[in-house]
Amino acid sequence: MLLACLSAFLTFVAWTTDALPEGAVHLCGDLTLALVGATAAFMTIESRDRALADSRKHCEAQLRRQSALASLGEMASMVAHQIRTPLAGVSGALQVLERRLGRDDDNRAVIGEVLQRLATLDDTIGDMLAYARPRPVYLKETDLLQLVAEAAHLVHDGPDLQGVEVHIEGESVVARIDRAYVVGVFVNLIVNAAHAMERRGSVRVRVSAKGPFACIEVIDEGPGIPPDVLESIFVPFFTTKDYGTGLGLPFAQRVVELHGGAIEALCPPGGGTRMVVRLPRDPTASPQPDAAPDSGPSFARSA
Numbered sequence: 001m002l003l004a005c006l007s008a009f010l011t012f013v014a015w016t017t018d019a020l021p022e023g024a025v026h027l028c029g030d031l032t033l034a035l036v037g038a039t040a041a042f043m044t045i046e047s048r049d050r051a052l053a054d055s056r057k058h059c060e061a062q063l064r065r066q067s068a069l070a071s072l073g074e075m076a077s078m079v080a081h082q083i084r085t086p087l088a089g090v091s092g093a094l095q096v097l098e099r100r101l102g103r104d105d106d107n108r109a110v111i112g113e114v115l116q117r118l119a120t121l122d123d124t125i126g127d128m129l130a131y132a133r134p135r136p137v138y139l140k141e142t143d144l145l146q147l148v149a150e151a152a153h154l155v156h157d158g159p160d161l162q163g164v165e166v167h168i169e170g171e172s173v174v175a176r177i178d179r180a181y182v183v184g185v186f187v188n189l190i191v192n193a194a195h196a197m198e199r200r201g202s203v204r205v206r207v208s209a210k211g212p213f214a215c216i217e218v219i220d221e222g223p224g225i226p227p228d229v230l231e232s233i234f235v236p237f238f239t240t241k242d243y244g245t246g247l248g249l250p251f252a253q254r255v256v257e258l259h260g261g262a263i264e265a266l267c268p269p270g271g272g273t274r275m276v277v278r279l280p281r282d283p284t285a286s287p288q289p290d291a292a293p294d295s296g297p298s299f300a301r302s303a
Contacts, residue, residue: 084125091118127247131236137258139176144214144279145207146172147179151186152205164194170207173214175281177259182279185252189218189275192248195241196222196273209281213261218275224267233265 098111145168152166186205193203201221208215225233232238234253239246256263261279268274 084122087118087122091115091122094118124245127245127251131247131251131254134181134254134258137178137181139259140179141174142177142179142182144173144175144177144182144216145170147177147183148186148205148207148216151183152190154183154187155191160191160199161194163199164197165202166190166205167202168205168207170205171209173207173209173281175214175279177279178255181255182259185255185277186216186218188248188252189277193218193220193222193273193275196220196225198222210278212281213278214281216277216279218277220273222272224271224273225265230265230267234263 094111094115098108098115101108101111149168152168155161156166190203190205197203197220203221204217204219206215206217206219229240233249235246236250237246253263256277256279259279261277263275263277266274266276
């Protein structure tokens, strides 16, 4: 509205200038310049206020998330203490009973199923602890092209990738990361991509350098993610599967953010999903000293 009024005023000035005395022309020119300056100042203030409002919303969202994580951490610790110990006792007792049964006893299958369910419950507790209270991040220079190849190799012979081909392409990009954490992120993303295609098709993993960031894309040929689901995929415990903890993608996001990076899901109209991970190639500040045992992948099971 303000710009429209300014445009009308300038048009009027241009139309009337020839008919005005010289002094009036100068006055109109001064008024026009003043109006243009005031408009620019107003737009600058409005733009600044909008940026401050967006920043405030972002900070408030981060504070809410940190508060939720703190509450989750306390709950996870309590659950681990109250449940894991008796859980281990029950599991041990069942294993003793299983050994006493004959090989052809029908009850062995029942006990085996119960033990599997107990193991899943223990995994869920472990995932909650890992997500809510992750261990410190230890940074080390790592070739990300080699790392994603390692992640693909870890799951290549497993049931999740039967019938799925993984193609890795791109350039060798070195970044300072926590190797055990990040390899787990890409194991998770590759397995999720295979599940999205119902274990049929190809998954492409592309590695490239984008200025100060390393960009890793995991692309599947599935149907894509519906918009109402897409907005919730990084919410803890949200899942569309009949199994899993719903912590796979939230934990991947947590790991990436601990490195100062970002992760997003893109679903083009033609179908498929592209998970894009951006990691700083050389973080300005290491959260922890560059030394830690490389204990293998550390990650929550796929969401």
